[in-house]
Amino acid sequence: MSSNITVIRVCEHCGNDFTARTTVTRFCGDLCAKRNYKQRQKEKKISQSNKETESIKQNKVKFIKDVSNLEFLNPSDTAKLLQCSRVYVYKLLDSGKLSFIQLSEKKRLINRKSIDNYLLSLHKPIIKTEILQFEKPFDINNSLSMSEAQQYTGLSEKALYSAIKRNNIRKHQSGKYVFVEKVELDKLLTK
Numbered sequence: 001m002s003s004n005i006t007v008i009r010v011c012e013h014c015g016n017d018f019t020a021r022t023t024v025t026r027f028c029g030d031l032c033a034k035r036n037y038k039q040r041q042k043e044k045k046i047s048q049s050n051k052e053t054e055s056i057k058q059n060k061v062k063f064i065k066d067v068s069n070l071e072f073l074n075p076s077d078t079a080k081l082l083q084c085s086r087v088y089v090y091k092l093l094d095s096g097k098l099s100f101i102q103l104s105e106k107k108r109l110i111n112r113k114s115i116d117n118y119l120l121s122l123h124k125p126i127i128k129t130e131i132l133q134f135e136k137p138f139d140i141n142n143s144l145s146m147s148e149a150q151q152y153t154g155l156s157e158k159a160l161y162s163a164i165k166r167n168n169i170r171k172h173q174s175g176k177y178v179f180v181e182k183v184e185l186d187k188l189l190t191k
Ligand SMILES: [Zn+2]
Pocket: 011, 012, 013, 014, 015, 016, 027, 028, 029, 032
């Protein structure tokens, strides 16, 4: 540390050898010291910005989690939960499709259960028709064999089979004949 000594050191900034008066001198001169300082400041700013970005991202995730765990949601929260616009939520409320609590003149709250019920109600028609289709017995009296079906639809054998497969039309085997219901073929023809 004495100023009487001279040592050869390597500049931390430019990497050149230089003669230093102390054993802890880090830079060859003022210029390298300044440049290195500036560089470190820049890196600090970048890392700070990255930290901020990271924390914003984490907060976002947190916020979505909070909305999904709320028991009562305002229209904005509901929009976030349903991933739709606030305008659409208001439409649902005004049309009576989604029930709400009128807390004050301007404040509406939506029970999470109402939202879940509304979503389930959207599911119901699909489930019902599926069940009905499976429950209804095959109507053999109003069915056509495959060759009759070909004539009826005007489709080739190949086209008919692929249309049956594509539309999940059920078939019924009776002896060596395969039947399809005429009503299903009518549906096919109107498509
Ligand atoms: Zn240097």
